[in-house]
Structures are given as structure tokens and as C-alpha cells.
Amino acid sequence: MPTNPSExxxxxxxxxxxxxxxSGIDYRGVLESLDGYMNLAMSGTKEYVNGQEKNDxxxxxxxxxxxxxxxxxxx
Amino acid sequence: xxxxxxxxxxxxLDLVKLSLDERILVKMRGDRELHGVLHAFDQHMNxxxxxxxxxxxxxxxxxxxxxxxxxxxxHEMLFVRGDGVILVSPPRR
Numbered sequence: 001m002p003t004n005p006s007e008x009x010x011x012x013x014x015x016x017x018x019x020x021x022x023s024g025i026d027y028r029g030v031l032e033s034l035d036g037y038m039n040l041a042m043s044g045t046k047e048y049v050n051g052q053e054k055n056d057x058x059x060x061x062x063x064x065x066x067x068x069x070x071x072x073x074x075x
Numbered sequence: 076x077x078x079x080x081x082x083x084x085x086x087x088l089d090l091v092k093l094s095l096d097e098r099i100l101v102k103m104r105g106d107r108e109l110h111g112v113l114h115a116f117d118q119h120m121n122x123x124x125x126x127x128x129x130x131x132x133x134x135x136x137x138x139x140x141x142x143x144x145x146x147x148x149x150h151e152m153l154f155v156r157g158d159g160v161i162l163v164s165p166p167r168r
Contacts, residue, residue, distance in 0.1 A: 021161065025098040033085050045164075057100070061090045061163040063120055 004059055009034060009070070012014045016073035017042075028073060029060075036065030091116055094165040096158065101127075101155065101160040106132040119157035127153045 002008035012031055019027045019040060029045035040062040047055040079162070094113050101109040108139040111124035127150040 033087050035086045040085040041090040056162040058167050063160045066161050
């Protein structure tokens with residue numbers, strides 16, 4: 001178990017994650033990097049609106065202010 | 076070491092830096108998308124885009140169904156304020 005939030009984030013870099021934005025939209029992909037603003041770079045990114053796949057962006061940058069949570073994805 | 080808590084050599088902004096002079100997709104607040112050539116950006120994600128296609132998704136109220144349509148506008152050159160940016164996606168390589 002991580003003992004603080006940064007440790008969790010360091011642990012999920014390079015792993016599959018689900019990122020939920022304040023708008024409720026989910027992005028699933030591999031977390032490539034993040035910074036102190038919680039800006040993210042992801043690869044293999046797919047966009048899910050109401051659980052349905054809407055877009056396949058490949059690489060993408062997400063501005064940190066929109067992030068609600070970052071969850072480790074299964075497998 | 077200058078790295079932050081997350082031990083890594085690259086930062087998210089590097090992905091945007093690699094997209095300079097490329098045609099990118101920018102997802103904005105207010106159901107807008109911009110497709111254009113990235114000429115410049117800064118740490119706020121303020122951007123200068125050229126040859127921009129602005130695609131606005133509009134929800135029609137007349138029908139009971141969730142009918143949406145898009146309105147497209149063209150801009151030769153655009154300054155985009157960073158706080159409206161949600162996502163930036165470079166072209167597929």
C-alpha cells in the first residue's frame with residue numbers, strides 16, 4: 001500500500017490508468033508522465049462518455065485542472 | 076536531482092513541445108474542438124494556432140431526442156487562453 005499520494009502516482013507511471021475529469025468523461029490508457037499541476041501525458045488513450053467509447057486519441061496531454069481522479073486500471 | 080516526486084525524465088509538456096508545427100486537436104470547454112497547426116504555447120497552455128477549424132457541438136432543443144449537430148468555423152490565426160483547454164492530442168505517427 002502507498003503511504004502517501006505522491007507514492008501512489010509514482011507507482012502508476014507506466015501503468016494502465018483510468019482518469020476521470022470533472023465533466024465525468026473517462027480516459028483510459030497508459031500514464032506516461034505527470035507534473036506538479038497534475039498535467040498528464042497518456043498513450044493509447046481512449047475516451048469514454050457514459051461508459052461508451054467515443055474517441056481513440058492515441059497520445060494525449062490532459063491539463064491538470066480538469067482531473068477529478070486517477071485510478072489504477074485492472075491488468 | 077531536479078526531478079519531482081515522480082521519478083521521471085520527461086514531463087507532460089514535452090508531448091506538446093513535440094507537436095510544434097504539427098496539426099493538433101485541442102478539446103476545449105464548452106463542447107468545442109480546435110484543429111490547427113501549433114505555432115506556440117506556454118506553461119498555461121495558452122496557444123497560438125494557425126489554419127484553425129473550430130468545431131462546436133450544439134444540442135438541438137426542438138426534438139425530444141438528444142439531437143446534436145456541429146457548427147464549423149475557420150480561423151487563419153488564433154490565440155487560445157490556456158484555462159479553456161481540456162486535452163491536446165498530437166497527430167498519429
